Amino acid sequence: GQNIDQPTEMTATEGAIVQINCTYQTSGFNGLFWYQQHAGEAPTFLSYNVLDGLEEKGRFSSFLSRSKGYSYLLLKELQMKDSASYLCAVKMEAGTALIFGKGTTLSVSS
Amino acid sequence: DSGVTQTPKHLITATGQRVTLRCSPRSGDLSVYWYQQSLDQGLQFLIQYYNGEERAKGNILERFSAQQFPDLHSELNLSSLELGDSALYFCASSVLGGELFFGEGSRLTVL
Numbered sequence: 618g619q620n621i622d623q624p625t626e627m628t629a630t631e632g633a634i635v636q637i638n639c640t641y642q643t644s645g646f647n648g649l650f651w652y653q654q655h656a657g658e659a660p661t662f663l664s665y666n667v668l669d670g671l672e673e674k675g676r677f678s679s680f681l682s683r684s685k686g687y688s689y690l691l692l693k694e695l696q697m698k699d700s701a702s703y704l705c706a707v708k709m710e711a712g713t714a715l716i717f718g719k720g721t722t723l724s725v726s727s
Numbered sequence: 728d729s730g731v732t733q734t735p736k737h738l739i740t741a742t743g744q745r746v747t748l749r750c751s752p753r754s755g756d757l758s759v760y761w762y763q764q765s766l767d768q769g770l771q772f773l774i775q776y777y778n779g780e781e782r783a784k785g786n787i788l789e790r791f792s793a794q795q796f797p798d799l800h801s802e803l804n805l806s807s808l809e810l811g812d813s814a815l816y817f818c819a820s821s822v823l824g825g826e827l828f829f830g831e832g833s834r835l836t837v838l
Contacts, residue, residue: 662827712777
């Protein structure tokens with residue numbers, strides 16, 4: 618079966634940096650996605666990695682190591698509005714659905 | 728606003744009943760995906776359609792079915808509802824191979 622693991626919960630303070638890890642074991646790999654989801658709302662796209670390395674987008678960066686089946690999402694200069702769930706998802710084949718991990722709930726306090 | 732429209736936003740019904748959830752994808756997107764999200768299971772992939780044809784199936788129960796119409800809107804039919812079917816049901820669309828854009832979801836409560 619497919620397995621995507623993330624920590625269930627994390628806490629951090631405003632202005633800090635937090636790293637959310639994701640490990641995956643899937644029968645195929647065609648890219649890794651990170652989504653943000655506020656409670657009761659739709660998931661929104663944050664980042665996409667298909668090659669090894671770091672992708673930076675403003676305060677958010679995502680890293681991928683395909684050989685290790687590992688990714689992380691790095692959030693810098695945390696703000697209260699970053700309190701949300703962060704979902705790691707794998708696309709196993711081109712043109713197919715994303716398979717999601719259970720998500721990491723991040724709480725940012727002042 | 729992702730451009731994906733889902734109706735209804737909220738639905739309350741009784742066990743044993745049948746409901747239909749509707750999704751209109753973003754303009755130009757041919758792929759539609761249905762996901763179920765419950766508190767303990769996260770986002771579970773149910774089924775994918777591409778240009779009217781079923782493309783992939785995930786953890787969709789036999790009591791559930793879906794279709795995509797010529798105008799590309801999609802419907803998810805849930806029948807013989809059970810308490811455990813209470814969840815948020817999301818529709819997403821994409822150009823084939825691209826990121827998924829999610830609708831606001833339909834919250835189903837089965838009493």
